[in-house]
Amino acid sequence: MAQTVAQSTPTTPALPAKLPLKATAPWAAFFGILMLVLLYFVGAEQGATSVFSGTDVHEWVHDARHLLGFPCH
Ligand SMILES: [Zn+2]
Numbered sequence: 625m626a627q628t629v630a631q632s633t634p635t636t637p638a639l640p641a642k643l644p645l646k647a648t649a650p651w652a653a654f655f656g657i658l659m660l661v662l663l664y665f666v667g668a669e670q671g672a673t674s675v676f677s678g679t680d681v682h683e684w685v686h687d688a689r690h691l692l693g694f695p696c697h
Contacts, residue, residue, distance in 0.1 A: 667694040 666689055669675060670682035682689075689696050 666692060671696065 665681060666685045669685070670679060671689075671694070686696070
Protein backbone atom coordinates (compact mmCIF):
# COMPACT_ATOMS: atom_id res chain seq x y z
CA MET A 625 0.00 0.00 0.00
CA ALA A 626 1.46 3.30 -1.02
CA GLN A 627 1.25 6.19 1.41
CA THR A 628 1.79 9.80 0.64
CA VAL A 629 3.72 11.81 3.15
CA ALA A 630 3.23 15.54 3.29
CA GLN A 631 6.53 17.35 3.28
CA SER A 632 7.20 20.99 3.69
CA THR A 633 9.33 22.64 1.12
CA PRO A 634 12.45 24.49 2.21
CA THR A 635 10.91 27.81 1.20
CA THR A 636 7.79 27.36 3.39
CA PRO A 637 8.79 25.67 6.64
CA ALA A 638 6.01 24.42 8.90
CA LEU A 639 5.65 26.70 11.89
CA PRO A 640 4.42 25.42 15.24
CA ALA A 641 1.01 26.61 16.32
CA LYS A 642 1.10 29.58 18.66
CA LEU A 643 -0.52 29.03 22.04
CA PRO A 644 -2.38 32.02 23.45
CA LEU A 645 -0.90 32.91 26.84
CA LYS A 646 -4.23 34.00 28.34
CA ALA A 647 -5.78 30.62 27.56
CA THR A 648 -2.87 28.50 28.79
CA ALA A 649 -1.84 30.44 31.92
CA PRO A 650 -4.67 29.15 34.18
CA TRP A 651 -3.93 25.56 33.13
CA ALA A 652 -0.22 26.07 33.71
CA ALA A 653 -0.95 27.45 37.19
CA PHE A 654 -3.33 24.58 37.96
CA PHE A 655 -0.88 21.88 36.93
CA GLY A 656 1.97 23.72 38.64
CA ILE A 657 0.08 23.69 41.94
CA LEU A 658 -0.90 20.05 41.37
CA MET A 659 2.76 19.14 40.83
CA LEU A 660 3.77 21.03 43.99
CA VAL A 661 1.19 19.08 46.01
CA LEU A 662 2.46 15.83 44.48
CA LEU A 663 6.04 16.85 45.22
CA TYR A 664 5.07 17.56 48.83
CA PHE A 665 3.47 14.14 49.26
CA VAL A 666 6.41 12.36 47.67
CA GLY A 667 9.13 14.38 49.36
CA ALA A 668 7.94 15.41 52.80
CA GLU A 669 4.64 13.80 53.85
CA GLN A 670 5.08 11.47 56.82
CA GLY A 671 8.75 12.28 56.81
CA ALA A 672 9.65 15.79 57.86
CA THR A 673 6.00 16.77 58.21
CA SER A 674 2.74 14.86 58.42
CA VAL A 675 -0.77 15.83 57.33
CA PHE A 676 -2.19 12.30 57.60
CA SER A 677 -1.47 10.02 60.54
CA GLY A 678 -0.05 6.57 60.01
CA THR A 679 2.44 5.43 57.39
CA ASP A 680 0.16 4.71 54.42
CA VAL A 681 1.20 7.73 52.32
CA HIS A 682 4.86 7.14 53.14
CA GLU A 683 4.67 3.51 52.05
CA TRP A 684 2.71 4.39 48.92
CA VAL A 685 5.33 6.87 47.63
CA HIS A 686 8.38 5.28 49.24
CA ASP A 687 10.07 4.12 46.02
CA ALA A 688 9.43 7.47 44.33
CA ARG A 689 10.99 9.21 47.32
CA HIS A 690 14.17 7.17 46.99
CA LEU A 691 14.17 7.51 43.21
CA LEU A 692 14.05 11.31 43.46
CA GLY A 693 16.75 11.42 46.13
CA PHE A 694 14.72 12.74 49.05
CA PRO A 695 16.05 11.78 52.48
CA CYS A 696 14.00 8.98 53.91
CA HIS A 697 15.66 6.63 56.40
ZN1 LIG B 1 13.09 4.83 52.46
